[in-house]
Amino acid sequence: MPPGIFIDIHRHGKGEGRVIVNFDTSEWTGKEHWDGYYSLGIHPWFIGRQDCRAALQTLESALADANLLALGECGLDRLVGAPFSEQESIFIAQLELAEQCGKPVVIHCVRAFNELLRIKSKRKSSVPWIVHGFNNKPSIAAWLVDRGCYLSFGKALLHPNSNAAKVLPAVPGDRTFLETDDSGLGIDSIYRAAAAILQIDLPELQQHLENNFNRVFLHD
Numbered sequence: 690m691p692p693g694i695f696i697d698i699h700r701h702g703k704g705e706g707r708v709i710v711n712f713d714t715s716e717w718t719g720k721e722h723w724d725g726y727y728s729l730g731i732h733p734w735f736i737g738r739q740d741c742r743a744a745l746q747t748l749e750s751a752l753a754d755a756n757l758l759a760l761g762e763c764g765l766d767r768l769v770g771a772p773f774s775e776q777e778s779i780f781i782a783q784l785e786l787a788e789q790c791g792k793p794v795v796i797h798c799v800r801a802f803n804e805l806l807r808i809k810s811k812r813k814s815s816v817p818w819i820v821h822g823f824n825n826k827p828s829i830a831a832w833l834v835d836r837g838c839y840l841s842f843g844k845a846l847l848h849p850n851s852n853a854a855k856v857l858p859a860v861p862g863d864r865t866f867l868e869t870d871d872s873g874l875g876i877d878s879i880y881r882a883a884a885a886i887l888q889i890d891l892p893e894l895q896q897h898l899e900n901n902f903n904r905v906f907l908h909d
């Protein structure tokens with residue numbers, strides 16, 4: 690097998706190799722200032738720091754950019770951020786934009802999985818949903834996977850007793866992604882931890898995740 694590549698589907702700040710760098714609309718300065726892959730969205734934590742109507746327009750005008758691989762991160766957070774009903778309407782507005790351009794959404798969800806799945810079944814969204822930074826109970830993972838979601842795992846995999854490490858082997862390989870998020874780690878360390886947990890060789894894992902990336906983000 691030829692040497693594989695590392696793919697980081699969600700990172701804040703520049704990274705090595707194939708990486709989707711995430712920007713909140715409040716920090717986005719325009720595609721003329723960025724030449725790599727990116728995701729762009731309104732994070733539930735940052736709703737209050739921006740004019741969301743203008744932010745949605747910014748987002749809409751970026752939809753056709755080939756380097757914009759996903760909408761997000763966006764979603765719901767019971768612990769931090771704007772009032773929940775406002776979070777929900779901003780999230781739904783972003784789902785509609787994702788639907789318009791057929792691109793996946795990267796989802797931030799904290800203590801709101803019931804609401805997330807209610808929205809998912811109600812809207813019959815046709816684009817892939819990727820729940821990022823997954824580190825939750827196996828029952829929630831199974832629930833999300835049954836409803837067609839993808840799960841992305843990050844630094845929690847470095848801790849063998851984390852929920853993420855327990856859940857990973859139960860998630861179908863074609864629904865899995867890896868990420869560094871804001872950890873500052875190299876994506877290779879996350880890959881090595883995942884390969885060890887799954888008891889597979891690194892090149893095999895790389896091949897799976899490259900196939901997933903091509904299918905979900907590049908529509909190959």
Ligand SMILES: [Zn+2]
Pocket residue numbers: 699701711762870871
């Ligand atoms: Zn993030």
